Amino acid sequence: MTKCTWKDCEAPAEHPQVAEDGEVWANLCPQHHDVVEKALEAMEPRKVLWAWVNAQGGAKLAAGRMRI
Numbered sequence: 873m874t875k876c877t878w879k880d881c882e883a884p885a886e887h888p889q890v891a892e893d894g895e896v897w898a899n900l901c902p903q904h905h906d907v908v909e910k911a912l913e914a915m916e917p918r919k920v921l922w923a924w925v926n927a928q929g930g931a932k933l934a935a936g937r938m939r940i
Contacts, residue, residue, distance in 0.1 A: 876901035879930040889927060897937070898927040 874885040876899065883901035889908070891897050900908065904927065911923040928934040 874899055876904055877927060877929050878904040878907075879926045898924075900927060 875881070876883045876885045878898075878900060881901060881904060883903065885899035885901055887900045887902065887905035888896045889898040889900060908923045908927055911919040914920075925931055925934045928937060
């Protein structure tokens with residue numbers, strides 16, 4: 873079973889987060905999926921960015937995924 877990609881979370885992942893290009897950039901447990909959804913609903917840039925970074929496992933892992 874795949875674990876949640878949220879930073880320091882060990883719960884089972886159930887919610888793949890898929891980019892427009894079809895790439896799965898995170899896979900979240902129900903609790904962290906709700907955090908991301910609520911951040912998007914609030915449309916507060918800081919909350920969205922914070923949730924996206926944590927969903928990818930933290931800043932270092934998120935930065936490592938960037939293509940320059």
